[in-house]
Amino acid sequence: MADRTFLDWPFFESRHAAFHDELDQWAANALVTIDHSDTDAACRGLVKLIGDAGFLKHTAIDPDEENSGIDVRTICLMREIMARHDGLADFVVAMQGLGTGAISLFGTDAQKRAWLPRTRAGDAISAFALSEPRSGSDVANLELSAVRDGDDYVLNGEKTWISNGGIADVYTVFARTGEGEGARGVSAFLVSADTPGLNVTERLEVIAPHPLARLAFVDCRLPASAMIGRPGEGFRIAMSVLDVFRSTVGAAALGFARRALDETLARAANRELFGAPLSELQMVQGHIADMALDIDAAALLIYRAAWTRDNGAPRITREAAMAKLYATDKAQSVIDKAVQIHGGDGVRKGHITESLYREIRALRIYEGASDVQKVIIARQALQAATGAAP
Structure with a gap:
């Protein structure tokens, strides 16, 4: 355990x-x-x-x-x-x-x-429909339009890389309603999967199988009551949701890393090399030390962010970005070491370390890629130092 x-x-x-x-x-x-x-x-x-x-x-x-x-x-x-x-x-x-x-x-x-x-x-x-073919981490640049028509909004455009796309019963969809430029003109909508005009146009396959899809909205008509929050609040809503759940991406990476370490410890104790257990080799011990250190450091960042949010902080943009960036990057490193110590078994299809190796990679991309998290952290640090807007 x-x-x-x-x-x-x-x-x-x-x-x-x-x-x-x-x-x-x-x-x-x-x-x-x-x-x-x-x-x-x-x-x-x-x-x-x-x-x-x-x-x-x-x-x-x-x-x-x-x-x-x-x-x-x-x-x-x-x-x-x-x-x-x-x-x-x-x-x-x-x-x-x-x-x-x-x-x-x-x-x-x-x-x-x-x-x-x-x-x-x-x-x-449920599903969260934010990414588009030309707008991933740059949320303010999305193009799916929602045009007011009497008591309704009519949506036209596309979303892609939508997790649970094709099997979800309800989608939270972000669309451009035009109250202002960029982030100021985005709103959020609640869209039932059976709404006419919402179509699954492509199922997307990735290295660690999950249900992903590309969605098309063609004259998809929604009542104004389907809007979440007020017009133009969509960007703030999306960022607030990601503030909460970005830390949990780091937690998932932590879980993958803990499993990799557990498997590695068992392997090192039970596999012999040159007449002695792998665990007696100093290089293997060095890898295990790095793995344990990275896991504890990631856990500290993750649960600091979660604790801060649970104790009333309205936003944890900096803390969540740090937790996600560090935990996902270090989990990748931990799992890579586990594969190396397992040797051929580490890349054998169906082996747990091979599965972990495929599972971890996407976490450094979704809900804000690692490079974007660095930009967020830097902007927050500069704002704190200079008082300038992030």
Whole structure:
């Protein structure tokens, strides 16, 4: 079992340690039999399985509970544990949270009651539709248009690299409504998958199979009540949601890295080279030391960001960017060392280290690529030093 001493850090309360142990035990028993041969079916099954177990309730607020909120530390623990056991289970948890984040934080009572009980129970699948063919990390440059027509908005354009695209029941969609230039002219909408004019035009395959799609909006008509927040608030809504869930991307990377270290420790103890266990070789010990150091440093950044958000900070742009950048980059390095120590087995299809090697790479791209996180961190530092706008 992965190290759990970090649960004694002051970032956590006793309920977090209890939740960690409950979920970890459940995942160890429930996720071992998941059939990954059909990715869409596996995702649908995992949503239902995790929802029935009651864990998806942590991904969104409870619309029936006064002052209900999102506990970022709990979601980080969920993603870390799921990623350590099964990458697709982590994906499911992430998308149920990210896809409904705008509803939890900015939705009307009607929007919350229509969708959150269903996504929290695993009865509906959610998606977050932000990226476009010519606009990925540059959110302010998106082109999908939403034109007001009486009491409706009509959407035309495309989205791509949309996780859960093709299997989602509801999409949070960001479109240009034109209240101003760039980021000032973007709004957010809640779009049911069965809305006429919304079409899945391409399913996208990647090295670690997940349901991804390209979407087309052709005269897709929505009532004005489908807007989340007010006109022109879409960029702020998107950034607020990413503030919350960017830290959890780092947590997923941490889960992958912890699994890689566990596998490496077992390999080093049980595999012999030149008449002695691998663990007695100083170079192997050096790799293990680097892996352990990177994991603890990443965990500190992740749970600092989550703790800061849970304790009332309205935005954690700097902290979340640092957590995501460091954790994903270092997890890549940890997993690469694990592959090296496993030798040929490390690149054998179906081996856990080979799977981890494929799973980790996308985390350095989605929800803001590593290079973009560096820009964000630098701008925040310059703003703090000079008082200039970031």
